[in-house]
Amino acid sequence: MMIRCSGHGRAYLDGLSMRGEVACICNSCYGGQDCSVFTPNCAADADDGNPLFLEPYWMNHAATTAVVVSGWNRMGYAYEDDSNISKELEKIIRQLHAVVGNANTSGKYILFGAGSTQLLNAAIIGLSPPHPDRDHSFSPASVVASAPFYQVYKQQTDIYNSLNFKWQGDTSTWKNKSDQVGNFIEFVTSPNNPDGQLKEPILKGPYVKTIYDYAYYWPHFTAIPTPADSDLMIFAMSKLTGHAGSRFGWAFVKDEAVYKRMSSYLSINSIGASQDAQLRAFVVLRMVVKDKAKGLFEFGYKTMRERWEMLNKTLSKSKRFSLQKLEPRYCSFFKEVTAYAWLKCEREEDHDCYAVLRAARIISRKGSVFSAEDRYARLSLIKNQDDFDLLLDRIDELVSQEEQPGLKTI
Numbered sequence: 421m422m423i424r425c426s427g428h429g430r431a432y433l434d435g436l437s438m439r440g441e442v443a444c445i446c447n448s449c450y451g452g453q454d455c456s457v458f459t460p461n462c463a464a465d466a467d468d469g470n471p472l473f474l475e476p477y478w479m480n481h482a483a484t485t486a487v488v489v490s491g492w493n494r495m496g497y498a499y500e501d502d503s504n505i506s507k508e509l510e511k512i513i514r515q516l517h518a519v520v521g522n523a524n525t526s527g528k529y530i531l532f533g534a535g536s537t538q539l540l541n542a543a544i545i546g547l548s549p550p551h552p553d554r555d556h557s558f559s560p561a562s563v564v565a566s567a568p569f570y571q572v573y574k575q576q577t578d579i580y581n582s583l584n585f586k587w588q589g590d591t592s593t594w595k596n597k598s599d600q601v602g603n604f605i606e607f608v609t610s611p612n613n614p615d616g617q618l619k620e621p622i623l624k625g626p627y628v629k630t631i632y633d634y635a636y637y638w639p640h641f642t643a644i645p646t647p648a649d650s651d652l653m654i655f656a657m658s659k660l661t662g663h664a665g666s667r668f669g670w671a672f673v674k675d676e677a678v679y680k681r682m683s684s685y686l687s688i689n690s691i692g693a694s695q696d697a698q699l700r701a702f703v704v705l706r707m708v709v710k711d712k713a714k715g716l717f718e719f720g721y722k723t724m725r726e727r728w729e730m731l732n733k734t735l736s737k738s739k740r741f742s743l744q745k746l747e748p749r750y751c752s753f754f755k756e757v758t759a760y761a762w763l764k765c766e767r768e769e770d771h772d773c774y775a776v777l778r779a780a781r782i783i784s785r786k787g788s789v790f791s792a793e794d795r796y797a798r799l800s801l802i803k804n805q806d807d808f809d810l811l812l813d814r815i816d817e818l819v820s821q822e823e824q825p826g827l828k829t830i
């Protein structure tokens with residue numbers, strides 16, 4: 421039975437008490453036992469990329485995507501072929517890419533990870549050959565990405581503090597130098613987090629390897645001009661179906677040696693992806709494939725499109741703030757969408773856009789988190805409807821203050 425929590429909260433399975441009572445977990449800015457009480461001065465939180473905009477779609481498919489798992493189901497470490505990969509799930513994933521047309525998967529190995537997060541680092545390890553003993557001339561592979569970029573690339577590379585690879589910052593610094601200074605590993609995120617641009621590699625040459633992060637290369641976030649066909653491509657279930665908490669992602673790898681190094685890392689690091697997560701992925705992705713991927717993307721695209729249009733409309737009256745421009749792409753029926761708004765504060769004195777927004781009760785993510793100027797801030801458009809509605813209200817308030825010269829602007 422679905423408990424409504426006034427439409428502003430959720431009652432989860434693990435929220436059931438021993439006495440069978442269900443507790444509502446309320447959306448931000450809502451409270452009370454049934455989540456019906458709105459806190460008027462509460463800040464609109466557009467910080468994180470929690471993809472709850474897809475929750476209503478799964479609520480409409482609650483019965484067909486319910487997973488009931490008894491205590492004895494698949495308790496062992498591995499599947500019957502001794503691998504950590506469900507062959508049925510692999511089939512479904514390959515079919516999904518064929519139906520959507522966003523990736524050519526043939527002739528490529530597949531790997532599963534705890535979210536695409538685990539695979540990002542596995543990819544660096546796979547692409548950076550190990551430091552040979554006693555070779556003092558060996559230099560670690562330089563890991564780079566072009567700003568603004570997803571900060572986890574740097575964080576992960578730094579935390580490993582490896583002899584084999586080292587974070588070397590923004591790709592543009594290395595543009596014309598890549599041939600001279602050893603191996604490079606470039607992250608290319610397409611569409612990009614935070615600005616939604618379809619990116620291409622910047623570095624070229626025999627010593628450059630590329631990791632394509634396609635977490636957002638799905639029709640609800642971008643036009644799909646051609647199926648991706650790169651040597652190392654990473655996908656995330658979180659941004660495809662919205663099931664971020666299942667921590668499931670996959671990678672396609674062309675080169676056998678790279679695949680083997682990645683596979684060995686994943687096995688040492690976690691003994692493979694959780695079979696419970698794989699079961700959840702199997703059930704939801706099977707439904708998406710059976711439906712020829714129509715319903716999910718229609719719902720997702722419509723939602724993202726409406727949000728992007730509403731935000732653009734509200735900000736079109738502003739001289740103080742501007743949004744990124746998304747190039748119209750390839751097919752005329754497709755109108756631009758993006759998972760995140762990349763907002764620029766245009767006034768000279770507004771060099772900390774996060775602070776400007778925070779004063780107006782909007783929580784954004786600072787430009788410097790993405791190695792960009794703090795004149796920029798990211799607003800997440802993929803959260804739940806309450807979060808988006810409140811964000812739009814607050815932006816509207818902020819913009820209308822510009823139009824009233826007598827009023828103090830925040």
Ligand SMILES: Cc1ncc(COP(=O)(O)O)c(C=O)c1O
Pocket residue numbers: 469534535536537538570609613633635655656657658659664667668669
């Ligand atoms: C560009 C990019 N890559 C990867 C990830 C990680 O996703 P996952 O939930 O699959 O670990 C994110 C999450 O926000 C992301 O923005």
